Amino acid sequence: MTKKDVAGETPPPRAKRLPRAVRERQILDAAVRVFSERGYHPASMDEVSEVAGISKPMIYAYLGSKEELFAACIQRETTRMMEAIGGVVDVNLDPEEQLWRGVLAFFTFVGENRDSWQVLHRQAGTQGAPFAAELAEGRRRAIALISVLLDRAASKEGVGAFAEGQTEPLAAALTGAGEALAEWWLEHPDESPKAMARRLMNLSWMGFGNLVDGKAWHPEKQPEKA
Amino acid sequence: MTKKDVAGETPPPRAKRLPRAVRERQILDAAVRVFSERGYHPASMDEVSEVAGISKPMIYAYLGSKEELFAACIQRETTRMMEAIGGVVDVNLDPEEQLWRGVLAFFTFVGENRDSWQVLHRQAGTQGAPFAAELAEGRRRAIALISVLLDRAASKEGVGAFAEGQTEPLAAALTGAGEALAEWWLEHPDESPKAMARRLMNLSWMGFGNLVDGKAWHPEKQPEKA
Incomplete structure (x- = not known):
């Protein structure tokens, strides 16, 4: 992530090219790290540029202003979490x-990505309106995914308690x-993802x-059904 | 709440006096209403003064700046909710x-105080750092209260699953x-507190x-124990 861009500070058009997707990933990796270590306001685009090894003009060209870059971080990290x-x-x-698998994957992701969880959640929740809206949008995506999973479980089991539009509020x-437990976990870092x-x-x-x-x-000894 | 202060805009020291606690309550009632209707930034102290029927200098003297007034609103509404x-x-x-009683009281409070819930939650969550910190503090107080209630329930029943420091993360x-459901409720206002x-x-x-x-x-027909 600290690899220097071969093109230096102001890459000419013919500089050795990486695909745009690769550069964007490098920028976002660096930005997540810098925003979570520094906080949104103290973080500078110079530092993101330094850590990414990509010039500031290129960062602005690819991902826009600092505000837009931060919003892109939240979107990217939400997508990664949902893919996990x-x-x-x-x-x-x-x-x-x-x-159980979904819940364990969530806490494993949060545990392995404390940086990105902080960007996602703490920073976004404390930086005011535009990021709170991004966070709310990420939450809506997560609720929609879980709701679909619950709907499938319900239709497979053919049960009524989940049915009739009841899955969205439960999701x-x-x-x-899950968010509240992940927040609690930040203050109790010795706990394992499994716990x-x-x-x-x-x-x-x-x-x-x-x-x-x-x-x-218990994951090993699942409780007998009543 | 729109009752005019008899002393007018700049009350002299000898103006007919209300106890400080009463005036503060009038100011906070008005502020919660104005902040939730207008949003934090567009809300003006002139409007709070108008709705409260209390002069701006007196509002500043009692509850400080607009920022401090908003923080006082969050604290007051958190306290009211926890008392409920x-x-x-x-x-x-x-x-x-x-x-069941605690959960029903929570949703009854939110339903009866949509203004204050919005101040508490949406506005505070989208206005940036100082209010996010107030919100986090309110959440900590709620978790501590629920944790004590769960501890009591556990010690009364003498069960192990709740014991050994397990109640705080469950709380x-x-x-x-509860917060997520209350948030969902804002988009589905036809649902009853009981539902x-x-x-x-x-x-x-x-x-x-x-x-x-x-x-x-079901509240009426509590499920048979397994």
């Missing part, structure tokens, strides 16, 4: 296994619970009703 | 009834789920495990 979750969920599995609640994922399973799969009955959720 | 929840939860009830997850509260019970008390088995949570 979507990649492990298999509609042929039973709902419990799908939920919103699950998303909010965090089990907490969300305890809430969302088991429910407090089972917990007060002494039944907790 | 704390007021219905009775430690002598069983955990299920406590959770955080429940808070996040929203049942959704949160379905997630947090029953869990998806019960829902895919066709067991949903």
Whole structure:
């Protein structure tokens, strides 16, 4: 990521070319790192340029202003997170296994990408209107994905409790619970992704009703059905 | 709330006096209304003064700058919400009834105080750093309260799944789920507080495990224990 651009500060049109997608990825990787380490306001485009090894004019040409670059970071990180979750969920599995895989993939992603989670969540949530809107849009995308997964689980099992437009609010609640746990995790970094994922399973799969009955959720020993 | 201050624009020291607490409440009522209707930036202190019927100099003297006034609104509304929840939860009830009452009180409060919920949540979440910090602080207070309630429920039932420092992250997850559902509710205003509260019970008390088995949570007919 600190590799210098061979073209130097002001690349001539005939400089050795990388595909645009590759350059954009380098810029976004650098920007996520700089924004999360410095915070949005103190971060400078000079620093992004330095870390990316790509000239400032090229950054502006590809991804626009600092504000636009930050918005692009949020979009990119949201997409990566959703790909990580979507990649492990298999509609042929039973709902419990799908939920466990999705939840574990979420916390694994957050754990491996503390930088990007911070960009996504803390920074975006504290920098005011345009980024809060990006964050809300990312949340809507996540809710839509989870809602589709719950709908599929419901239609496969043929059950009524999930049906009739009930999945979207439940997906919103699950998303909010996941975000809140990931936020809590930042203050308790010694916890493993698996331990965090089990907490969300305890809430969302088991429910407090089972917990007060002494039944907790375990990945290895899945609880007997009532 | 639109009652005019008898002292007019610049009240002399000997103007007919209201206790400070009453004036502050009038100012905060007016500010919550103006901020939520206009948004933080477009809202003016002139308008707050007009709606409160209290002169601008007195507002500045009592509650400080526009920024400080907005922060005071968030604190006051958080306190009101927590009093509403704390007021219905009775430690002598069983955990299920406590959770149901608390969850219903939350959605009843949000439903009756859409203005203040907006101030609390949307505006604070989109206005940048100082208010995001107030919001985070309010969230911490809510998590601490719910955590204490869950701890009490756990010690009363003598169960292990809630014990050993497990209640705080579960309280955080429940808070996040509640916030996300309240946010979803803003886009679906026809839903009743009770319908929203049942959704949160379905997630947090029953869990998806019960829902895919066709067991949903009902306030009247509480589900048989497994």
